Amino acid sequence: MRAKLLAILALLTPFATGPVFGQAPMTLADLERMALAASPSLQQTAADVRAATGRAKQAGLYPNPVIGASGDHVAGGPILRGGDIGGFIEQRVVTAGKLGLARKAGEQTRLAAEHTQETERLRVLTAIRSLYYQALGEQRLMAVRKDMAELAGRTVKTWRELANLGQADQPDVLEADVEAQRAQLAITIAGNALDRTWREIAAMVDRPGLRPAVLEGDFDALPQLDAAQELEKIYAASPQLRAAQANRAGAELRLQRARVEKIPDVMVRGGIRYNRELVGPYPDPGQAGAGASAGQAGALAPAGTEGFFDIGVQIPLFHRYEGDVAAASAEAERARLEEVRERQALAFRFAGVYKEYRNAVDIASRYRDSMLPEARQAYEMYLSNFGNMAAPYAQVLLTQRNLFGLEEEYVTALMAAWRSAVDIEGLLASGN
DSSP states (O other), rough: HHHHHHHHHHHHOOOOOOOOOOOOBOHHHHHHHHHHHHHHHHHHHHHHHHHHHHHHHHHHOOOOOOEEEEEESOOOOOTTTTTEEEEEEEEEEEEETHHHHHHHHHHHHHHHEEEEEEEHHHHHHHHHHHHHHHHHHHHHHHHHHHHHHEEEEEEEHHHHHHHHHHHOHHHHHHHHHHHHHHHHHHHHHHHHHHHHHHHHHHHHHHHHOOOOBBBOOOOTTTOOOOOHHHHHOOOOOOOHHHHHHHHHHHHHHHHHHHHTTTTEEEEEEEEEEEEEEEEOOOHHHHHHTOOOOOGGGOOEEEEEEEEEEEEOOOOOOOOSSHHHHHHHHHHHHHHHHHHHHHHHHHHHHHHHHHHHHHOOOHHOOOOOIIHHHHHHHHHHHHHHHTTOOOOOOOHHHHHHHHHHHHHEEEHHHHHHHHHHHHHHHTTTTOOO
16 A cells, blocks of 8 residues: 555656647747738838828928910011010029928928837837747646646546555545546646637737747746836837827927918019010101011111019918918927827826736745745645655645646736736837
8 A cells, every 4th residue: 555655656746847849949039020020010100101201301392493485475567576485484482491390390200100110119029029928928837737637647547546456435536537637628728828829929920820839938037127217218218209209399390380481482583585576766657658668677676685584472461371370389289288198198007017017026926935835845745644644635636736726826927927027118019
């Protein structure tokens, strides 16, 4: 009997499993690189930046000149002789620095687009990092549950052998068998969860054929985050907040542009033409009728080449762009308030995420430093007593189940801590 109990003791000792999968290991850097390359939203924001860059350039360009032909008194006759034919060039001279203000406003829009692109990059990285630590935790859970199932299966086998020898009761065998089935079901559930996470990873990196692999990483080494420092870091580096600041600056520049719009631009037009109209003393019509044609009058000649110009401004008589100024002023105020709102939203969301992080870190620390060592000690003591026939198997089973349960809860706490830490280190971009 004692030999059989010693065999059970050997089976009940916890052991570590090997890798869950047989493929080449993957790192977080591998998944990050794949996710960034495959993200269509990141490519969309890159296109938005290019579009904003083009609009900013266009906003500061000078108006194109107008070139055309000019003709006056285009008619026949002895005096007009076809009138004036020539060409001109016309240019609108923009005043009050309007083009510079428009260009600067466009640059702020481009900056906002770049910050939005950075927000999207952080969102993609936060998402793939969260999935990575989720899979890493589920990989650990899978190992824990496999340990449990292996131990429970070998215990059932031993109890059946004892029952065949008449040294164990049938209820003991049934209880051990139920525990083994429970352990197998736990593996199935863990496997389904891990499979779901890998499907999400495959979707995010746009590789439908991606198969699960062992993930490398120190799952237990949680980052230590200080609330005040992290919040200041978010305020200083958040691309969401910087985009709001750029939009506010752009709105203020558009308001300045609206205020100077009432200052009229100058329209300048000038050119040269050839005047074929005869000038000088006109002949007596009676003499012309008597046979002396106008073309034969020695005092008459075409006017020749001459220049002309026009300069004008639009008079702000009926309106002085009051409506545009009012609208731009309201938009600037809204942009300023949007920056305030974004800052408040980041602080509000940080409070919740940091609370989840602290809870998870505190739970994981208590499990690692106190609860798990004590549970393992209790299990080993009952296991030793069982080996000395001083404790029932039911007590050993209870402490064993409690130990594995605590290990699962510890892994779950680590997963929650990593999820919150990743969100904070991603400057809360995932909440946009």
